[in-house]
Amino acid sequence: MTIHRAFVATWLAAFALVACVLPDTAAADAGELHARHLQLREQLRNSPFGGALHIDSAEQPDRLQGDVYAVLDHSFATVSQALKDPARWCDILILPFNTKYCHAVQAANGPALQVRIGRKYNQPVEQAFRIEFAHRNVAAQPDYLESRLSAQSGPMGTRDYRIVVSAVPLDGGKRSFLQLSYSYGFGSLGRMAMQAYLNTAGADKVGFTIVGRDGNGQPQFINGVRGAIERNAMRYYLAIDAYLDSLSAPPDQQVQARIRGWFDATERFPLQLREMPWPTYASMKLQEHERQQALLN
Template sequence: MTWRRLRAAMLSALLGLAAWQALADPAQLRARHAELRDELRNNGFGEALHIDSAESGDALKGDVYAVLEHPFARVRDALREPPSWCDILILPFNTKYCHAVGAADGPALRVRIGRKHDQPVEQAYRLTFAFRNVAAQADYFETRLSAAEGPLGTRDYRISVSAIPLEGGRTFMHLSYAYGYGMAGRLAMQAYLATVGADKVGFTRTGRDAAGQPQHIGGVRGAVERNAVRYYLAIDAYLDSLAAPPPQRVETRIRRWFDATERYPRQLREMDWPTYAAMKRHEYERQQTLLQ
């Protein structure tokens, strides 16, 4: 690696670390809500939602800001528990397994990520997220997940969720999803974008086409936005399911997540409901057992 490329990689890592450390700031989140207040009320999503993304060197980051129709205490109490996160992370189609475990340096989530809906779990990539509750106060909450390595040459996975209470029993939440990649990861992403991901787009609008229809960002930023929104919808579906009787909660959150993704078919549609439901019912049953 040349000095120039090494310096760029170090700068990217330092910028990512600085952003990661700065997340635990309730005043900053309140200020962000004030900045986005009008957009959250009037946007093209049909819900109180703002989506953004950034690419810096060999790092990608997607951000979702949303108003949840759930009281802050419910959000805080649910999302500070590692097992709850496995019930959330299993909802996106490419998560094949998740199990919360204890570790010497704190709780962790053992996750397996795959692609095909019928892929054996043994062939899925193993990913271990360190789990850390940063804050669980009366007026601010934050939890962070981090993994040093990921599939296909990716690294430095970071998922953070922070939240503050709003009037009317609602909650303002910020979800941040980021990762880095090397040459192998770049090549894998290029191959994906040239084939099955060629027609996929993100959520950020870049203009309008000749017919006046909105155009959306593509490429790697489109990809990171799609993943960030999948996790946001999974959190919302999980929180929705808590209102159902316990025996119905798994089926409720599976249905809610799928229906929510169908609101954005161009970005998020991957399979039909029978295929998705059968897959997730099986995967939920499997994640009750710790796999080695």
């Protein structure tokens, strides 16, 4: 059976953004996340990413999961305020190159984000894949934040998507420890779509986990489905960090600051994340921001 490459690309573009409905109970608490920070102390201290950052991924027969752990140079109050707000999530999610549209709405069951994901960066927004998923704040405490995006099903037979972002204060609240976790389930159709991608457009792409060294001592990175989930995890972590960084700029410069910040951050990892030159990306994202603002006015 042959799967049309456009459908495969649509599925891959969407798979990093959709999330499933979870029970409204916290996945962890402040104590558990602080314990995880201590467990990862050496990995964070010796991180190869140029900052206190660690990526983990796992593959099961019918499920994939990726986790990013990072120490942020942003106060817990700033992180908590930003990630509690559905509209701010749209400011974050619009940064990756294939997000064409994001609009926060009040749906029947609570706050939701209407998102469109393009098969390619220059696809017209009306042709992009439409996703609506819920935003839930399941913990917004002085010492623990947990925010979720969720949807029950996705394209190409995928299901049970979950994105969970949690954070705790460090150094008396001056910094924050953040975990971004997402996973999704799949059946035979979803597995076939991913394999088709990995045999074509994704054949030469890699993730971030080092699985060995070549004869010259250069790192060899994980590939396949775990490589794909790690690339997506990094893109969305960098979007969160770029948004938080932009808050220190004057209000009329914040949009340009986060667009530039996300692009520059991805360029630190050209092997995994390079997609297009700066002028193309900047022009595209400014236009998409203007589209979002037109909807709000």
